[in-house]
Amino acid sequence: MSEQKLYPQFRNAAEFIEFHCNKFSDKPAYHCLGQTLTFAELEEKSRSLAKWLQYECGLQAGDRIAIQLPNITQYPIAAYAALRAGLVVVNTNPLYTPREMQHQFSDSGARALVILSDMLPKFEQIKADTGIENVLVTGAADLIAPPKEKTHGYHDFVAALEQGAALPKLQPLTATREDIAVLQYTGGTTGVAKGAALTHENILANAAQMLDRISQRCAEGEEIFVCPLPLYHIYAFTVNMLALFSLGAMNILIPNPRDLDGFVKTIEPFQFTGLAGINTLFVGLCRHPGFQALDFSSLKVTFSGGSALTSAAAELWQSVTRCPVTEGYGLSETSPVATLNTFDAEEIGTVGSPLLQTKVEAWDEDGNTLPVDEVGELVISGPQVMLGYWQRPDETAKVMHNGFFRTGDMGMVQANGNIKIVDRLKDMIIVSGFNVYPNEVEDVLTRHPQIIEAAVTGTEDDKTGEAVVAHLVLAGDISEQEIVEYCRQELTGYKVPKHVIVHKELPKSTVGKILRRELRDQPVPAAEPA
Known part of the structure; x- marks a missing residue:
């Protein structure tokens, strides 16, 4: 390397x-x-x-x-x-x-x-x-x-x-390259926000790493990218304001992506060639009649990051736009992009392979590197990894080990080199000693035609330690029993939701990421599906 x-x-x-x-x-x-x-x-x-x-x-x-x-x-x-x-x-x-x-x-x-x-x-x-x-x-x-x-x-x-x-x-x-350029606060959805200190080296390296991949599909001075993800989020900051900027691309800024009518009206006059989003945005746009009527003949890149891409959202997007979704992965602490799928060889369910000069491994609890296809905590090293948390050496020491950043995400390195994220370590639910990863259950749930959005959390259970709770937004009439029966056909018994809670909408961050933490804090009804 x-x-x-x-x-x-x-x-x-x-x-x-x-x-x-x-x-x-x-x-x-x-x-x-x-x-x-x-x-x-x-x-x-x-x-x-x-x-x-x-x-x-x-x-x-x-x-x-x-x-x-x-x-x-x-x-x-x-x-x-x-x-x-x-x-x-x-x-x-x-x-x-x-x-x-x-x-x-x-x-x-x-x-x-x-x-x-x-x-x-x-x-x-x-x-x-x-x-x-x-x-x-x-x-x-x-x-x-x-x-x-x-x-x-x-x-x-x-x-x-x-x-x-x-x-x-x-x-x-x-x-110099070693001086701090950005303080990107993170952890606001998990605790007190800490400032990830990103140096000039970090953000320039990540812009170059992304350009290395983007250039395989995009031409200098010719691209028009739609930018609905907020620039205060490190993804749009680095990818749009640095990487695409250095390609001479035009960025169409969307001030309020939740206003889908305004969103569609803004991009309609342009032969846009790229867009970055997440599940909720992809689904919302694809269900909008005005978006469905747009000309997608120039669209050649759709990036997904920030939350796990569901297969249902990826399939819906491709069916409407004829453009595959290329999912990547990163964190504020990695400036942010660490991995990205390869154009024309996207493997849905993975976040692709490490970027240039980036190493990703799965470690066990003792910090030993696991063999391929074994689940452990994902760790990342590379020039985009932060200097540390601003004025928090104790917090920095918890996550930095031998030049690797410990992500807190569970995943594996596949034999083909692609990285598969299983879930956040802290979001994992343990049912009768078995590990349940919410992403997997959510992916199954959102494939059902009557389920628009799904979030899965755990709750205490006298018999099994924890039980699976499904929080859903529905498109039509469907009973809890039908949902549970559907899950039983697709999931092993201990992964099937024991509680189903229907919401008008799920709590989301400003980027559109569903906030499981807020759902975990909500009371779970005592009644269970039969």
Whole structure:
């Protein structure tokens, strides 16, 4: 395995950004809310903002800046500006509660914040408990129709761009590949969120690793990718804002992917060639009449990541779009992509093979490497693996061993080299001593034509220790007994749900991932299916 640095010509992400902005200067880079921004315009606006951050805010190299925006063009402008100014980007979910905002801002030590105007009331509640000194506010449509007057007492995004353009040259950047570029908070669905410290090396390596695969199918300067996954999520941050950006692709930003009517209307005029999503999005789009009527003749890449791809979602997507789903796997701690299926040889049920310079193994409880086809904890090593958790050496020590990151995911390395994820270690249910992996049961459930969504959790059981609980969203009339009988035909007895709970909708993260944790906390009815 070669240990040569990926993208060796760049000392840091700022040089990477500037090089590609100049290389593709006249091509469209981002489209959002009816407005298209070229690479040249992106370079100019991000440079102006970077200067403003340096001169007007007095921010120094290594200072942290939180960006709390949805998928609007201001996001890449702010992120590229921050990196060009030598700052560390703290990606922040716009839907966070004040408590979550306060934790992330304080834990990261952020000195500046770029925030959507709609979020200001939440920030006002906690600003005294943070170290944030400079707040930059934007409305979603401000780049299209700049506000005539400020309705807040903070800095205005558009005004900062104008002021920055008149400032002296950008101060030279001294960041090296080993310096931190991004703090990506993770663990919010499992406990207190920790900041995965991703270096310039990590994110540049992962962009190069993904480009190595993407280039097998996509051409430089010709692609149009739909981007519904949030840019504050490390997947879209690295894959869309770095890898596809370096291919000269145009990204169509979708601010609110749950508005399927608006989603379809946004992408309808384009001969889009790629899209990344997850199960719930694939199914929702494929059930939308307007989406079904679109022209998919140019679509050649559909990526899936973030949650396990069900066979039902993959089959539905391919039947509607004629494009197979190529599933990958990664985590915030791996910048994020570690594995990806091979184009034209996708193996549904696996997450494909490790990327360039990446090693994936399955370990037993003692840290020994298991043979092929044996289930253990998946561990990853490679240039995209994080430096560690921000200011949490104890937490870092728990997950880093001999250069490998312990994922907490159970899986196996198949004889063909593809990696199969069985489930999260903590989500595993033990019924009478037998291991039940929710992903497997969910995959069976969602194949039933009357079941739209499924999530499987465990609950305490006097006889078996734990019992399987199926949480379902239904498309039509079907009884609990019919569901259980269907499962008995497809699953060994101990895997069959003992409890079935029907919901109008399942709780999801902002990325659309079903939150099993919230379902586990809900009471389970005493009555059982016969």
